[in-house]
Amino acid sequence: MLFNSIDFAIFLPIVFLLYWFVTKGNLKLQNTLLLFSSYFFYACWDWRFLFLLIFSTLLDYFTGIKMSDAKSASSKKFWFWLSVSVNLGFLGVFKYYNFFAESFASALENLGLQINPWTLNLILPVGISFYTFHGLSYVIDIYKDRIKAEKNFIDYAVFVSFFPLLVAGPIERATHLLPQIxxxxxxxxxxxxxxxxxxxxxxxxKIVIADNCAEFANLIFNHSDDYSGSTLLLGALFFSIQIYGDFSGYSDIAIGTAKLFGIELLRNFAFPCFSRDIAEFWRRWHISLSSWFRDYLYIPLGGSKGGTWMKIRNTFIIFIVSGFWHGANWTFIVWGALNAVYFLPLLLHNKNRNHLDVVAAGKLVPTAKEFFSMLLTFLMTVFAWIFFRAENIQHAMSYISDLFSGLASKSSYVETMNLIRWQIGYGIPLVIVLFFSLEWLGRENQYAISQLGKTWKRPMRHALYYALIFAIFWFGGKEQQFIYFQF
Amino acid sequence: MQMKTFLIHTLKFFIPLLILLIPLDYVLSYYLSQSNEYPGEIEVWNDIYQSKATCDVAVYGSSRAWAHINPEILKDSLHAEVYNFGMDGHNFWLQYLRHLEFLKHHPQPKTIILSVDVFTLQKRTELYQQSQFLPYMLWNANIRKYTSSYVGFKKSDYYIPLLRYSGKTTSLKTILKNAFSKHTEEKYRKRGFLGLDRAWNFDFEKAKAANVTYQIKMDSATLVLFENFIQECRNTKTELIFVYTPEYIEGQKLFVNRSELMSYYKTISEKYAIPFYDYSGDSLCLDKKYFYNASHLNKQGAEIFSRKLASDLKARTKN
Incomplete structure (x- = not known):
């Protein structure tokens, strides 16, 4: 059940009405309804994987209690490692097994040994990376005595499976979500x-920006051999806007849906396209994952405290693991490593926390310096996204090579202009400009339109919302899958 | 209290949208149905739904029907009303849908001329030129039944007003054009036919140079439907005639299982005693000047062929 489907448009009001009218504020009923609705929501993808989700929930629930009740440190350690290894084991089998088997076989082939890797024909259970990380943060927090184990199974299961965040986050923390539940x-x-x-x-x-950008990003990336220089740059730009619109759009729908049930989820995006350096970008992009890795990996490794080599090591570990979390492909690993390379100079010169505020706060336009640092950061991320989007490393390398070699040629610009004129049109670029203008105007808020029109009269405000609905109608219908569902 | 206010405000916001769904759907469908652009499918649907396609002889088939068989020539020769229902780019599966919709609004014709070819019993995966269905498909069970097996519309598109127009920017632009520009009454196709005045387009030479060949796979569901249709014609005492219209002779070699397909038509025609006029070896097929590509006659070729067909059908009537 996609957030942008008719099924969800029927499902959500039904659950909403039952939640507020049938449960009549009874907490037990509210949580039971949320749990069953969430399981129904998940079963709509593939009911078989519901058992995996329930098993994973039961595992962390029981190991959490066992850890809390443990009389000795060794017993606590045992239950902790049992939970961590089973959780990571599932993730490893479903998500990474084939990658390791094939990479091992290819490494042996380079040594002259030929083996046929035994690969598994498995479907990746939707949301596995997200709910596994939910569970992991919970057991780690108990192990570190930051929280007590939740004794109420329904409450814990809602924490793991709450349908707005179940398939693609935001990755919640027990300390933040459980008290609300x-x-x-x-x-x-x-x-x-x-x-x-x-x-x-x-x-x-999602529908207007991401899905339409996806059409052209797919066109250019899937036929990248047919295009050159500036067209390939355009393809990378389209993909960068697509992934931002897609994932931040998903997060907005998830957070907005949770608010309808009186629950606040963690913020996931804070206008990352207006970042002045890569460190700021990573504080604003997929915040719930970045902060998860910071708290549960980077800091335990020593963070930025040790010597230079330790800082370099930890930075590479966190970015590479973060890349690998996205999928079992070398492209994600290179994407992560490249971001580490971007980030390191800032860290080593203690400039990684230079921009903690909102750019040009209270002003309509940025200074020239701010503008150029935002542009440079954006172009750096666009370059890195090429690896993220490419089918494999060879594809990424040939894409980049053709991009740079073609930028000097005039024919490349003619090709790009023809593509815009005949296939892309001017409508979508215009809508993208309007979108970023609204994002810029609303950058000091939770999301771009949260304060827009608050002082306007209701008909004017409604006109704005109708205009957005009209744009969704006019540009909709592309029905692209949410990118982060595959992770 | 807060909940009551929320529900009232939410309803106040959404009710105008819900109320507008049906009238807006009607307006968009109306203006889209005014289209008289290539390939003229919407005009044929309009004639069907406005009961303007009454005929004694109905011609069914693909573009090899609508661009090849001129109803005016047949009418003059056979002294009967003829309408060409040829459907661009589609196989028998959707030609049958058109047949069903035609019968909903018209009496049964006396004769059906079915233009068969190598593609007739194949089925495409995507719903080619799906915009032709937009004005007529809401709550239409036949259209839902016959188009839902293609990659094209979602289930909700058949039931929820307006939804199917979302993202159909080409159709929406056509609607705006039809609504705000001066409307011309001139039709693209006349009684479903248009001879295409086009020069040879060299697609065949390109395919030959690339050693392209085609293996046509007959669709099992279409085969069942095809035989059911034949049975239906027998039950309603409608005369059914198969016609294989001319194809450029060299182009025929590109289809590796052509003989198998031809023998299927011959077997069926013998089994049910259906007259089968095969023009795929006609002298017209030897000369490129009558074609604009290997499968389609141009205007001149269509005129000559229509006269030949009319003459053969007339001779048959006399006998």
């Missing part, structure tokens, strides 16, 4: 309206 929710008008607005903005980002 344990507390009776009462209806909050302002929060619900805010949730609806955020859902609308998320749908606009």
């Amino acid at each position: 344990q507390k009776r929710r009462t209806f909050d008008y302002a929060k619900a309206v805010d949730g609806l607005k955020q859902i609308l903005w998320g749908l606009f980002k």
Whole structure:
């Protein structure tokens, strides 16, 4: 059940009405309804994997209690490692087994040994990387005595499976979400309206911006041999905008949906396209994952405390693991490593925390310096996204090589202009410009349109929302899968 | 109280949209149905739904029907009303849908001329030129039944007003053009036919140079439907005639299982005693000047062929 489907448009109001009218504020009923709705939502993808989700939930629930009740450190350690190894084991089998088997076989082939790797024909259970990380953060927090184990199974299961965040995050923390689940929710008008607005903005980002950019990004990336220089640059730009619209749009819909049920989820995006350096970008992009790796990997490794080599080692580890989390492909690993290379100079010169504020806060336009640092950071990320989008390393390398070798040729620009004129048209580029203008104007808020029109009269405000709905109608219908569902 | 306010405000926001769904759907469908652009499929659907396609002789088939068989020539010769229902780019599966919709709004014709060819019993995967269905498909069970097996529309498109127009930018632009520009009454196809005044396009030479060959796979569901249709014609006492219209002779070699397909038509025609006029070896097929590509006659070729067909059908009637 996709967020941008008719099925979800029917599912959500039904659950909403049952939640507020049938449960009548009874916490137990509210959570039970949320759990069954979430399991139904998940089963709509593939009911077989529901058992895996339930098993993973039961495992962390019981090991959590066992750790809390453990009389000795060794017993606590045992339950901790059992949970971690089973969770990572599932992730390893479903997501990474074939990658390792094939990479091992190819490494042996380079040594002159030929083997046929035994690969598994497995479907990746949707959301496995997300709910595994939910569970892991929970057991790690118990192991480190940051939280107590949750004794109520329904409450814990809702924490893992709450349908807005189940398949693609934000990756929640027990310390943030569990207390909200344990507390009776009462209806909050302002929060619900805010949730609806955020859902609308998320749908606009996904359907209008991401899905339309995807058409042209796919066209150019899938036939990259036929294109040169500036067209390949355009393809990379389209993909960068696509992935931002797709994932931040998804996150807005998830956060907005949760607000309808009186629950606040962690923020996942904070206008990363307006970052002034790569460190700021990573504080603003997929925040729930970046902070997860920071808290559960980077800091335990020593963070940026040790010597230079330790800083370099830790930076590479966190970025490469983060890349690998996205998928079993060398392209993601190179994407992660490249971001580490971008990040390291800032870290080593203690400039990684230079930009903690919002760019040009309170001003309409940035300074020239701010503008050029944003442009440079954006272009660096665009370059890195080429690896993320490419089929394999060879594809990425040939894409980059053709991109740079073609930039000097005039015919490349003619080709790009013809592609824009005859295939892309001017409508989508214009909508993208309007989109980034709204993002810029709303960059000091949670999401771009959260404060827009707040002082306007209702008909004017509604006109703005109708305009967004009209854009969704006009540019919709492309039905591209959410990119992060594959992770 | 807060919930009540929320529900009232939400309903106030969405109700205008819901109320507008049906009228807007009607307006968009109306203006899209005014299209008289290539390949003229919408005009044929309009004639069907407005009961303007009454005929004694109905011609069914693909573009090899609508661009090859001129109803006016047949009418003059046979002294009967003729309408060409040829459907661009589609096989028998959707030609049958058109037959069903035609019968909903018209009396049964006396004769059906079915233009068969190598592609007739194949089935495409994607719904080619799906915009032709947009104005007529809402709550239409036949269109849903016969188009839903293609990659094209979603289930909700058949039931929820307006939804199917989302993202159909080409159709939406056509609608705007039809709504705001001066409308011309001139039709693209006349009684479903248009002879295409086009020069030879060299696609065949390109295919030959690239050693392209085609293996046609007959679709099992289409085969069943095809025989059911034959049975239906027998039950309603409608005369059914198979016609294989001319193909450029060299182009025929590109289809590796052509003889198998031809023998299927011959077997069926013998089994059900259906007259089969095969023009694939006609003298027209030897000369490129009558074609614009290997499968399609040009205007001149269509005129000559239509006269030949009319004469052969007339001779048959006399006998």
